[in-house]
Amino acid sequence: MTAEHALPAAGIVPRPVVGRLPKYAAGKAPVPIPGLESFKLASNENPLGPVPAVRAAIAAQDDIHRYPDTLCTLLRGALGEFLDVPADDIVTGAGSLGALTQILAAFAGANDDGSQDEVLYAWRSFEAYPICVGLAGARSVQVPLLADGTHDLAAMAAAVTGRTRVILLCTPNNPTGPALTAADTEAFIQSVPGHVVVVIDEAYQEFVRAADAVNGIDMYRKYPNVVVLRTFSKAHGLAGLRVGYSVSHPEVTAYLRAAATPFAVSSVAEHAAVASLANYDQVVERVQSLVDERDRVTAGLRALGWDVPDAQGNFVWLALGEDTSGFSALAGEHALSVRAFGNEGVRVSIGEVEANTRFLEICASYTKAPRRS
Incomplete structure (x- = not known):
């Protein structure tokens, strides 16, 4: 049957959640x-683009007919040295957003009894959050920002319930700009039950200059329920290549790898990211x-x-x-x-x-x- 004679898609509807997103x-x-x-x-976007060595690394890739290494072994090794963390604690994704969807797929959604897990985050924040949470089958719990554009961590802590499974902390917050302080973030993490995954989304970490700002890697080292999100899209100028990653402890990464999309990061993106780290x-x-x-x-x-x-x-x-x-x-x-x-x-x-x-x-x-x- 040709396309012009195809039958209309009568009665084909998406899941109800799609219409509410x-x-x-x-x-x-x-x-x-x-x-x-x-x-x-x-x-x-970074208007300056990537450094020259990255462009050379991209041009040198001639095996795009082959599937990439789904574990991104080369990049995880380079990141492990760069961040001084075990390479096994790193899980790559298609940008930090791809890494986030892996976290939600593993830890928050609809349960066998029909109940929904809750994902808590400040609002307004990154506009993809409610979309990702909804598609995962979980329920968004949005806590309004303070008047100065910062997270209201006290109100967020009060909003935690028995159904809370994941908390998203966007720092610096997109789109308002302020970063969380190390002291406030640590106090918040300590107030949250240890089984709740606390995601520190640091897409803009390289731009932070506040002396008291939190560094997610420091929090990950101290708290096993913390997951750090970072990306090569912003500071490294690789937005079009879609390469990001999460850093967390083995008891978390095991589930993230199970939920990860195979081959999400291309070999071109992996080599570009490695070259960027080498010329940091x-x-x-x-x-x-x-x-x-x-x-x-x-x-x-x-x-x-x-x-x-x-x-x-x-x-x-x-x-x-x-x-x-x-x-x-x-x-x-x-x-x-x-x-x-x-x-x-x-x-x-x-x-x-x-x-x-x-x-x-x-x-x-x-x-x-x-x-x-």
Whole structure:
């Protein structure tokens, strides 16, 4: 039967949960404006790309007709040395998001008796969280952020129930920017039952400069229920290759490997990540240049009287409320794409110097800014 004569898909419906899921909205490319160079500041991408050795490693791969090593042995070995952790404590995934889905698949979902496990996280946070939790069959428990964009850890601890199986801590928090402190995070972990998996999602860890910020690897070393998520998408500039990983103790990794998608990380991605680690001093230089730009943008906004949260990732957050769509449209008129979140605010990635300067110029003439009280 040819495609044009195929029968309609009458009666084919997804699981009910699919219809209830929020839709993931990826950052859009800017609309071209005559006379202006366009810049995409909507996806927290690294505008500098990977270091030269990574491009060479990618070009050298000529065995893409072969399946990759599903255990990513080469990369796990390099990461083990880089982080000073056992390679067996590392499980790779298609970005940190892929590694997260493995955690949820292993530890949270619908049970044989029809009950749902609970996954607890701050909100607003990474917008893929409710999608991943819902598809796993678990129930999301969202705890509102504090007014300054930080996790309300006291309220999160109070929200833990007998059904809580996984807790997600996003630090720095995407999209608002603040990072959790080591002291607050450790106190929170100690307040949580030991059978609950605490995930420290550190996609932007390399950009953090706060002296008191938590380092997930330190928490993993001390607490067997802690899982750390990291990625090569941001600091290393490998977003398009999809390579991330989790770090946890053997009693956790055994289940994560059982839930892992085979061949999730390609051989191209694995060799690129290894090359990036081997040239980490160059990665650090690029990251620092973006941190310098982030600090310039943050200082510029505050000098204008804008109330912006502490920015520890490669982005800034503007809590514009009902003016969110208007500001996003204004940026678009100046050939900048930014990420609008409903009527909550706008996240603006740190991009090229010219893009950041243009963004500040827009803000200088904008009259509906979030102001300090």
